[in-house]
Amino acid sequence: MSDQELTILTLNCWGLKFVSKNRRERVVAIADELSHTEEYDIVTLQELWVYTDFEYVRESVAKYLPYAKFFYSGALGAGLAIFSRFPIVATEIQPYSLNGAPIDVAGGDWFVGKAAASVIIVHPILKEVQVFNTHLYAKGGEDGPEHNRAHRLVNAWEFAKLARRAAELGRYVIAAGDFNSIPTTLPMTVIREHADLKDSWLVTHPFSNTPSDVTPSPQEAIDDFGVTADSPINSYSAGKGLDATARRFCGKRLDYIFYRQPHSYNPAELPVLHCKESRVMFTHEVPGTPFSYSDHFGLKSVLQIQTPGALPSSSDASSEPSEISQACITKMTQALSSCYRFSKYRAQKELALFVLCLMLLITIAVASTWFPYPWLNPIFIVFAVFLTWLGTTMLYEGYVYGQWECNALMNVVEELEVYAQGLELQSRHQ
Template sequence: MDTIQVLSFNCWGLAVISKNRRHRLSAIADTLTNSSYDIITLQEVWVQKDYDYLVEKLRYNLPHAKFFYSGALGSGLAIFSKFPIIATAYHRYALNGKPLKLLHADYYVGKGCATTTVDHPQLGLLDIYNTHLHGGYGPEDPYKAHRATQCWQLANLLRASAAMGRHIIMSGDFNSVPSSFNYKLIRNHGYMTDSWLQVHGEPDANGFDMNSLNSETYTQYFGFTCNSPYNTFSRYYSPSTDNIHAKRMMGKRLDYIFYSQTPQFTCTDSRVVLTDRVPGTDMSYSDHFGVVSHFTILHHPPSPSQTRPNRRKFNETQLDPTTVREIVDALVLDKMKAKRDADWLLGCFFSCIVLQFILLVIIVAVPTCVPETIVIVLVTLIGSLLMNFVSVALPVCLIVAFVFGRTEERALLQFIQEIETFQQNMIYSTV
């Protein structure tokens, strides 16, 4: 019986923005070098030099690696493997945020799903997926519909892999809690098993002993990987032993390792890792904790038919009809908002044309009607500045409204129609 150890970890490797990036990435590389992982999937490795450094450090333990390029700033996704990589692909998501949300920047990194196919000596072809879904950015979560479309695309990719009889490992930062329909799309429509949940079960807050509270028991019991009160980069972090945020059960489980379970291939252990401090410092390795899952491989499975994931009918799903309806409703609402936003920007475009004409008339007319030099100077200066602003705003409003706005609206419409068509013909399965 052989085993595979898989790690998924968000490194928080943004250039300039991420705190102590170089020192942390160096410490992460050292830790991974001294580990026995067979497959590592990383998110937020945004800097090419950081990836090159990881490749150099891991070249003996994990000689096969792939960095995935997308968008203006890169996908941030990397996969390292002990086993030979024989195929790679990057599937960019159709909806990826909004271009005017510069501080969110998801639009400019071209988020998607990185895939590699490795040749495993016992399993044969093993598909490894790695993704980082769009962030929520606040309690209102304005990108919930975008993440739903991303998960719909992702679930269909997983179903296609399963239809080819491949074993699958799906990992990454999903920016979605287990109660979200994004999670349900991956688990119930993509027919994936949540490895951590399989081992630990659903955590019961009432069953946790707050009197024996410490970082290890808290983290492993709830599986929180983000916004943990024991992560030094979390807004809930408290160095006090009497951690009030932990007692309020702050934190989220956003990082997952899913897989296609078969009698031959099953998860036996899963833990939250990289929870301690970077050696010699009082800071965490990242703003996320990592997840590692251990899988066992039987050399002699019960029967040949049980060595591969089940091949489902194309219209079969474990998504209940209520969840499907909720997804469609969310997309419809976002489509209406996308149309409103595009119409508003088009209104701004035409207003800018009128304003530009008015400013031109003022700049030309005032010097001929008003003799005071100071007035002429002020009108010319302010008018020129406003003209420059309007000249920039005009193409931006037109391009974002007409090109991106209409593209977003039609993409949402396409997803709505896809899901509604599937809904009309779906076969609800409980197994």
């Protein structure tokens, strides 16, 4: 390993206890694979929920990745971990303000508290580098109205602000993780434009986002288009009901490694990060088993550290600030406003259901005094318990979470409005 290059790996481990298939065997296999390669400088893992799994991976790679951080968030943990060859001098985790609804127990995003985690490492050439690891909200897909992905949009905006702020503080930025979005979607546009992040896969495969009328083979989808999820080659995706996008392109590119230079710097004076290689990893099955390492493939990128002045015309070395287009801001605002109205409507229905439960409980309490058949009392008790649970849930969901979601959406809408006004003022003074 050379200090003139940074080799980064990101992988969603699918490691939810009691739910993920073959979890322990796969985590052991991932750790063994990482321990034998010793080629990575930074490894970011998602869905590594169980702390003992993290400890196993940490012990396996400690020889060449001696610095590691496991991040806590929500009730069940963020599932995020970062391993580094270079010293970690600071850590931070920023939970996203919206992560689905608490009533969506099966989805579980609200309980795990998805977040943007980061560490600051000290590199011998680059000095301070802020490394982000994240996992965005999953539900919403790619099709249908944009407000279906409002929570993911909020995640993307909040993540982009964090990455941009890190660069404004004079740090190099590396951002990796499972963004649950294909490259052409609005959340990814927000991240690329507002944070001015370079997509390592696109740097090395510049035509992979070009639409094609020809469906690639599963291997071509991986090699040429960077597919990391829902691939027919993956044992956990094969035979699974997939949406139209995954069927057409033999999977989806949901996992990314981004990077950028510090904000407003002179490439003639500071080193320049440039991606020279990016490829999909962990595509084979765990040796001796019929299953894959995870339901996602991994992504590896090699970032070359070029000496000051080596590439003065490189797009990687551009110091021009990147801003979100007005069309993108309008689209975001419309999507979030639509979600706000839907949230208000849903909260009203849930509160109405709470009132109905309350009235039924009062009716049962009064009627039970006059009811002539004592043997029905246990039935009424069970029904009353159910109404109490339902009413309490609807009160919490309709009022507490309803207000929570609306306030978070309104915050982002107003931030975007102020941001758009700022861009307009800047354009007038240019």
